[in-house]
Amino acid sequence: MNEPAVYVVAVGTDLPGPPISNADLGKRFGGTGVWEQWAQTYIGTHHRHLARDLDTGEVRYTLADMCSAAAGRALAAAGVTPGEVDLVVLGTSSPDLLMPATVNVVADRVGIDGVPTYQLQSGCTGAVQALDVAHKMLLSGRYRTALVLGADSCAKHLDVHTDPSKLRPAEQVNGMLFGDGAGAAVLRTEPAPGAAHLRHVELRLVGAGREPGQVVAWFGAGDGPPTAPVVEDYKAIEDQVPAMAAGTVRRMVDALDWADGDVDYLLPPQLSGRMTARIVEAMAVAGAQEISCVAELGNTGNAVPFFQLERLLPRMAPGDRAVGVAIESSKWIEAGFALEAV
Incomplete structure (x- = not known):
């Protein structure tokens, strides 16, 4: 008898809006040349995508929006229908609300119901924690297909009306480091081409x-x-x-x-x-x-x-x-x- 195994069959991702360069941030918050040079030299990140509009402060994409898009792409790439998904796990440090859990909003949007769902509140290891939960559950033999998600949005922590010169260096660094996005993977207990x-x-x-x-x-x-x-x-x-x-x-x-x-x-x-x-x-x-x-x-x-x-x-x-x-x-x-x- 073959030992139980779990396979990553397909992945989908989503980014909110167009890429925002260091020059774009510098132009919006002042000190274009200094900001851009500092970011290139000390941070080394050139672009990011943000769910909040830099001019108006409007949040244009929620975490559920991004997760739903990523989940749909992962399911399509895997050739898996929502009805075939046996469990859903989301790792995030920035859910849209305390309740309802974002994972349940996403499941509803993509047409998944009647299965276990889990939302793990964690920082940068949350995606691996979600993989771990799904991996163990699939190895139990009770489930065949899992949808695993990891997503974050720093939009709620970005005040577009602030004067960056009044921020501490640690707060300025955060503005350059982080971007928003979502990803999803379909895990199954059977191998498939490209898995x-x-x-x-x-x-x-x-x-x-x-x-x-x-x-x-x-x-x-x-x-x-x-x-x-x-x-x-x-x-x-x-x-x-x-x-x-x-x-x-x-x-x-x-x-x-x-x-x-x-x-x-x-x-x-x-x-x-x-x-x-x-x-x-x-x-x-x-x-x-x-x-x-x-x-x-x-x-x-x-x-x-x-x-x-x-x-x-x-x-x-x-x-x-x-x-x-x-x-x-x-x-x-x-x-x-x-x-x-x-």
């Missing part, structure tokens, strides 16, 4: 006794108390994430008994263009081809792994192996997953 075997999912909290690297409040910049809704210790993140990512990839390779050089593709954390380069260097996965998207899309939080997977799957030949890593700084979580093309 990848989800060999391993790694997830562990390592935050005991450590101060949070990021705190996000339950309000946005324009509708809450007169304090910053997002507080980030970027220096701590810069110091700690590379080593955490390196340890995560090493544990996964060891768990799978893969030798050095067996990894063909590396999907590293996507903090920023500059930070990702440092992280990849620390991970030291010799010979692996890097799959990154942060320079063009910004840090899209829980959507990141799906944008990476969307680029990865068409490139993988049978037998190719890939490792993805995500690190969450809010209370320090290490996460990752490993794939092998069938």
Whole structure:
């Protein structure tokens, strides 16, 4: 009898609106040349997509809008109907509402009903947590097909009427780092052409006794108390994430008994263009081809792994192996997953 296995069959993504360059941000908030040069030199991210209009402040796309579009594309690419989906899992740090859960709004929109749904509240490891839940449930033998989503929108934390010169450096960094987006993957217990075997999912909290690297409040910049809704210790993140990512990839390779050089593709954390380069260097996965998207899309939080997977799957030949890593700084979580093309 064959051992149970789970396969990533197809991926779909969605971005809100046109790309916004560093020059666009500089033009909107003043100091075009200085802003653009600083962003290019210290952040290394060139574009991002935002759900909020920079001129009016209007939120034009909700998280449910983006998730529904990504889910529809993933299902279509997989050739799976909504009625064939046995469970839905969403990882996000920025749901549209406390209730109803965004995952249930999305399921309704794409025509899924009568199945278990789960919404995981988490930062950058939420997508891997969603993969982990779906992976375990599919391996149980009770379910055949899962729709897994990861999405985030920083729109609620962007006050387009603010004077950036009055913001602390950490708040200015957040404005450059993050973008909005959503991703979805169809997981099944049967292989299909172009699918990848989800060999391993790694997830562990390592935050005991450590101060949070990021705190996000339950309000946005324009509708809450007169304090910053997002507080980030970027220096701590810069110091700690590379080593955490390196340890995560090493544990996964060891768990799978893969030798050095067996990894063909590396999907590293996507903090920023500059930070990702440092992280990849620390991970030291010799010979692996890097799959990154942060320079063009910004840090899209829980959507990141799906944008990476969307680029990865068409490139993988049978037998190719890939490792993805995500690190969450809010209370320090290490996460990752490993794939092998069938």
